[in-house]
Amino acid sequence: ALPGAWPQGAVGGLKARGNFEVDIEWDEGSLAATRILSLSGSECTLRSAWPMAVVRNGKEVARSGKKCSNAVFSYYEVTFSTETGESYIVRNTAGEKDKRDNSRRSRLVWSAAAA
Helix, strand or coil, X not given: CCCCCCCCEEEEEEEECCCEEEEEEEECCEEEXXXXXXXXXXXXXXXXXXXXXXXXXXXXXXXXXXXXXXXXXXXXXXXXXXXXXXXXXEEECCCHHHHHHHCCCCCCEEEEXXX
């Protein structure tokens, strides 16, 4: 969740489980761009409130499937293999209406299998 005082911004170099580095940009209070750098080539799993695609070098390498849910929230999930030193762009594949509906509650969660 982003405070109203920060309608746009960016943060980079966040370290994520599985030895990933994450850069995030947001605009108008919602996620605008996400880049994931693989530092050790491990498998990456992402969860989000919106459907997503993962792109490397301009080519789609993975896409989330059907919406899942647990006792806390509903989400889309995608798992993909990575290569050391490669960057992956995560893009929202929902329509504009869906993006607006989820803009205040989008959550990106990542995890990776142990090496």
